[in-house]
Amino acid sequence: MRCPSLARLAAIACSLAAVAAIAAPSADRDQVRERLQALLPGMSPADFALGSAAFDEGLRAQIEQNAGAASPVLEEGARIWKRKFRDGRSLASCFPNGGRRIAGAYPQFHPRLKLVMTLEMAINQCLKIHREALLETADPKTMGAVTAYLRSLSDGRRIAVRVPAGAQASFEQGRRFYFSRLGQRNFACASCHVQGAGKRYADAALSPAIGQATHWPVIRDGMAVSLQGQIRECLERMGAAPFPAGSEELNNLEYFLTYLSNGLAIKANAWRAPRAAP
Ligand code: HEC
Numbered sequence: 001m002r003c004p005s006l007a008r009l010a011a012i013a014c015s016l017a018a019v020a021a022i023a024a025p026s027a028d029r030d031q032v033r034e035r036l037q038a039l040l041p042g043m044s045p046a047d048f049a050l051g052s053a054a055f056d057e058g059l060r061a062q063i064e065q066n067a068g069a070a071s072p073v074l075e076e077g078a079r080i081w082k083r084k085f086r087d088g089r090s091l092a093s094c095f096p097n098g099g100r101r102i103a104g105a106y107p108q109f110h111p112r113l114k115l116v117m118t119l120e121m122a123i124n125q126c127l128k129i130h131r132e133a134l135l136e137t138a139d140p141k142t143m144g145a146v147t148a149y150l151r152s153l154s155d156g157r158r159i160a161v162r163v164p165a166g167a168q169a170s171f172e173q174g175r176r177f178y179f180s181r182l183g184q185r186n187f188a189c190a191s192c193h194v195q196g197a198g199k200r201y202a203d204a205a206l207s208p209a210i211g212q213a214t215h216w217p218v219i220r221d222g223m224a225v226s227l228q229g230q231i232r233e234c235l236e237r238m239g240a241a242p243f244p245a246g247s248e249e250l251n252n253l254e255y256f257l258t259y260l261s262n263g264l265a266i267k268a269n270a271w272r273a274p275r276a277a278p
Helices: 008-020 025-039 051-055 057-065 067-082 119-129 140-152 168-179 189-195 227-237 248-260
Strands: 108-110 115-117 218-220 223-225
Touching: 025 168, 025 189, 025 248, 051 057, 057 067, 067 140, 067 218, 067 223, 115 119, 115 168, 115 248, 119 140, 140 223, 168 189, 168 248, 227 248
Parallel strands: none
Antiparallel strands: 108 115, 218 223
């Protein structure tokens, strides 16, 4: 892989990508973890899951104060989850255990369709089977609320995303996306969230890549913001084309990013401060 002259941070991302190109998924994760732990000595992956707040006591206090902010979103999500379909079934009837303790396994590779299936896609697949109208993947009021509720049924469970045989190409595409410089500002995701982790950016501390997938959707200004919604904001920051929520590119990126958080506990419906300035 060629790493042409570019900003120093991005150059490190490029060399990291080159090294990881031949590695197995678990080796990728170990490598990112070692890099983060070298940059942020004394912090564990569980600390990383606090995101920006790991570096900001004031923000941690605010998060505790706002712990109940999700209730109206969860109520709406529960209503959608339990609503009876015309055939008498419901979303709850499509998933094992009524959807309890399943979220940690998503996104998951679907062997027959040969693609990465997010929790949002699994919800729409259920609606499709029962001939109900699908939900708009990016709509915070419907899909956002119902995924917030569904993930609350897995609160405290560990993320356990698998990369089975056949899934490597999708995982690899997500990994490549994460380490590739994109957009007008020549940043990779890794420039800010691996090499830049813990450093200040605008008025926020940059969250480390590991732990970033544990707490979605977040509740911001009373609305459920999905992981892909957040990624789209970061793509805009990078001056890169924000792929649509639910696109294969973002699904594979979410697959890679969530795999990095394997073993960490799901923290459903975390509150996050209003959007930082770009
Ligand atoms: C120019 C720096 C920059 C780049 C590049 C960038 N981000 Fe971000 N990102 C931010 C900032 C600033 C925030 C808000 C503070 C925080 O939580 O890190 C953020 C937040 C996030 C969060 C939320 C973290 C949390 O705990 O709530 C995720 C997830 C994320 N970014 C993923 C990505 C992905 C994936 C990419 C690549 C497509 C990316 N970011 C590229 C700056 C960046």
